Amino acid sequence: MKVLIVEDETKTGDYLRQGLREAGYTADLARNGVDGLHLAMTGDHDLLILDVMLPGLDGWQILDALRRAHKDVPVLFLTARDAVEDRVKGLELGADDYLVKPFAFSELLARVRTVLRRGRSGAEPTTLRLADLELDLLRRRATRGGKRIDLTAKEFALLELLLRRHGEVLPRSLIASQVWDMNFDSDTNVIEVAMRRLRSKIDDPFDTRLVHTVRGMGYVLEAPDAA
Amino acid sequence: MSRPASIATRLTLLFALVSSVVLLALGGLVVSALERHFRQQDIDLLEGKILLIRALVGQAGSDAALPALAGPLHDAFVGHHDLTVRVARADGHLIFANAPLTVPEAAHQPIEWRSGGHHFRALSTTIASDTPARAPVEVTVAIDINHHTAFIDRFSATLGVFILAAALVSALLGGWAVRRGLAPLRLMKARAAAVTATRLDERLPVDAVPPELAELASELNRMLARLEDAFRRLSDFSSDLAHELRTPISNLITETQVALLHTRDAAAYRDTLASNAEEFERLGRMISDMLFLAKADHGLILPSREAIRLEDEVTDMFDFYDALAEAGHIALHARGGAQLHGDRLMLRRALSNLLSNALRHTPPGGRVDVRIEHAAAGVTLTVSNTGATIDPARLPHLFERFYRADTARSHSEHEGAGLGLAITRAIVAAHQGHIDVESAAGVTRFRLHFPAPAGG
Numbered sequence: 001m002k003v004l005i006v007e008d009e010t011k012t013g014d015y016l017r018q019g020l021r022e023a024g025y026t027a028d029l030a031r032n033g034v035d036g037l038h039l040a041m042t043g044d045h046d047l048l049i050l051d052v053m054l055p056g057l058d059g060w061q062i063l064d065a066l067r068r069a070h071k072d073v074p075v076l077f078l079t080a081r082d083a084v085e086d087r088v089k090g091l092e093l094g095a096d097d098y099l100v101k102p103f104a105f106s107e108l109l110a111r112v113r114t115v116l117r118r119g120r121s122g123a124e125p126t127t128l129r130l131a132d133l134e135l136d137l138l139r140r141r142a143t144r145g146g147k148r149i150d151l152t153a154k155e156f157a158l159l160e161l162l163l164r165r166h167g168e169v170l171p172r173s174l175i176a177s178q179v180w181d182m183n184f185d186s187d188t189n190v191i192e193v194a195m196r197r198l199r200s201k202i203d204d205p206f207d208t209r210l211v212h213t214v215r216g217m218g219y220v221l222e223a224p225d226a227a
Numbered sequence: 228m229s230r231p232a233s234i235a236t237r238l239t240l241l242f243a244l245v246s247s248v249v250l251l252a253l254g255g256l257v258v259s260a261l262e263r264h265f266r267q268q269d270i271d272l273l274e275g276k277i278l279l280i281r282a283l284v285g286q287a288g289s290d291a292a293l294p295a296l297a298g299p300l301h302d303a304f305v306g307h308h309d310l311t312v313r314v315a316r317a318d319g320h321l322i323f324a325n326a327p328l329t330v331p332e333a334a335h336q337p338i339e340w341r342s343g344g345h346h347f348r349a350l351s352t353t354i355a356s357d358t359p360a361r362a363p364v365e366v367t368v369a370i371d372i373n374h375h376t377a378f379i380d381r382f383s384a385t386l387g388v389f390i391l392a393a394a395l396v397s398a399l400l401g402g403w404a405v406r407r408g409l410a411p412l413r414l415m416k417a418r419a420a421a422v423t424a425t426r427l428d429e430r431l432p433v434d435a436v437p438p439e440l441a442e443l444a445s446e447l448n449r450m451l452a453r454l455e456d457a458f459r460r461l462s463d464f465s466s467d468l469a470h471e472l473r474t475p476i477s478n479l480i481t482e483t484q485v486a487l488l489h490t491r492d493a494a495a496y497r498d499t500l501a502s503n504a505e506e507f508e509r510l511g512r513m514i515s516d517m518l519f520l521a522k523a524d525h526g527l528i529l530p531s532r533e534a535i536r537l538e539d540e541v542t543d544m545f546d547f548y549d550a551l552a553e554a555g556h557i558a559l560h561a562r563g564g565a566q567l568h569g570d571r572l573m574l575r576r577a578l579s580n581l582l583s584n585a586l587r588h589t590p591p592g593g594r595v596d597v598r599i600e601h602a603a604a605g606v607t608l609t610v611s612n613t614g615a616t617i618d619p620a621r622l623p624h625l626f627e628r629f630y631r632a633d634t635a636r637s638h639s640e641h642e643g644a645g646l647g648l649a650i651t652r653a654i655v656a657a658h659q660g661h662i663d664v665e666s667a668a669g670v671t672r673f674r675l676h677f678p679a680p681a682g683g
Contacts, residue, residue: 182575184572184575186583215501216501217504
């Protein structure tokens, strides 16, 4: 997967490139709008991460030029301005997502994966599996090692999210938004308690742990051999 | 658009104009009264002369006696240079005339005319005869009224000069009076000039100015009070922000530099970085909360409005906080329901902040109650929790930014930056609502009231 980052802030650009490379992506970096547009037009990137405020051409102009040239590569905007009009403008121009600085890198990574997964359609699986953990989406049933686990509706939704995106570190804010529809900064304590309760059901009675806390980042569901 | 003339100039001009008009009208009245008086005087005189002539003519018993009247008539009018008399028979035969007299054709009596640089006024009459022996006699008496008209002309000219002078004087006096009258305005101006960013507490003198200006002054004072309040909030905002950022940033610097002092193993570095990341996330959240409040302060929040069933949102929130409540052995209860027009995301955020706050301050075994009431006056949502009663002196401060009921500022991991209730209040205000809090007998109660939309 090739990602192009267009970001004029030196440190932000460097860290984004490093972070994305270490997450397994091929990342290119342009430090101004003109180079960014040139690279975007000539390269074959799967995703563009565009800063809105750029010297030369701003992020919107780049997106506009790309869409005029019928390049429909997905675009994720980064901005320090959090105005509703900006958001609407970006989405109207055909941006796929929008992140306001400061953002957590884990949040960016999660959004990048969401955007890249989009459009890659396939038959929706009816059962999710990781190691000996199994989630039957049709019958709303969870089992581990063949043993039935009783989950509340929200616990089921939480486990489903972790399973669908296993191996990815999910920030608390993303979990709150996806499972409880809390699309604003909310009490992250709640997520911790909820994760603890989920763990007490799917991890504690068993020898190997699947749910891991990544301090300062979030949670990840991972099979022990994959770690 | 051109700038209007100063009030002093306008009032002065108006003053001069009004006094000129009044004096001119008065002058006109005097002149016309004078003219009427002279005219009456002339007519009285002319009528007297005609009476005299009538008596003389009456003595003549026949036409033959008429020419003999010339003598007595001459005697009667000798020395009266301003009088012209003509006595003639009705058939035109002249009996007596002391000067050539041509009376213009006129239908009405008395008549006036101008001839050879002189003004005349005349009366004519026909003296009928009581005997057929004498024909009727026509008499015309005219008087030269030049001295009257000349007097009126002189009088008018003098009056004009006086009026002009009086208008000038009243303009000057008016200007002076206006300047004196506007003195309170200059006082207000001087006070207003003293108002600066550092001295916003300066107020205009309401008691020292006339009633007309007092209203303006107190309205301006109210504006100043609003500005002072907004300005104070803005400067508090900046200093709060700087203050609140200082502690975590200082922690981050210390922690990072201590970690760099010695070579450590990877786990120690990871620990430091993770702790930093948590602190950074908290800073990030605080900044976005501050931005939200700053926008709310400027009234920039424009919630998208939709019909929201409050009880559904409460159920959703309970779903979210359920695990936390259960872990703290706190019971959650909800009662009632109502529909409200508002922004769903914002109302959820307000509700979430209130519940999070309530749960944080409820001891194990306590309960949190949400009650929704719908009345004609509007919708009321109450969130109450059991727990320590809050000192009444602190209640009004709960909605202030960065205010923490526990002054010890124990930065527990999950305690917010002290912005939650301020944000809740801003959201409620954006919905034209009102929030208050009471705390008594071990129950703290936050009450959100949303008035029913006017006319709906």
